[in-house]
Amino acid sequence: MTSILSRASHVGVFAAALAYTGLTFGALAPTAAEAKSNGYFYTVELAQPVETATTTVAGGVAWACKGTTCVANKGSSRPLRMCRELQREHGAITAFTANEEALDADKLAQCNS
Numbered sequence: 001m002t003s004i005l006s007r008a009s010h011v012g013v014f015a016a017a018l019a020y021t022g023l024t025f026g027a028l029a030p031t032a033a034e035a036k037s038n039g040y041f042y043t044v045e046l047a048q049p050v051e052t053a054t055t056t057v058a059g060g061v062a063w064a065c066k067g068t069t070c071v072a073n074k075g076s077s078r079p080l081r082m083c084r085e086l087q088r089e090h091g092a093i094t095a096f097t098a099n100e101e102a103l104d105a106d107k108l109a110q111c112n113s
Helices: 007-027 032-037 079-090 105-112
Strands: 042-046 054-058 061-066 069-072 093-098
Touching (some): 042 079, 061 079, 079 093, 079 105, 093 105
Antiparallel strands (some): 042 069
């Protein structure tokens, strides 16, 4: 016999899974030095720290942010677009590195404009 979960049950299960993932991923967000050694494609330094370790979806990827550092695995967009998407979520970005290659000053200024 099959049972059909109500829509509220589906939402509750999804919310619980999302909260668990966010808490686990956010608690494990590495420092900038750890991010490089752990193979993250993107490493970002924010001008203002996040209040608590958090997971944010920006540019189609999940960013783990803790303090002033955010990291993420590779996405399909150009680095400047990824930077702009994260900037919309967390404010000014002071450094953005994709595959260990930093955005130059002009592109970083475009990201923050």
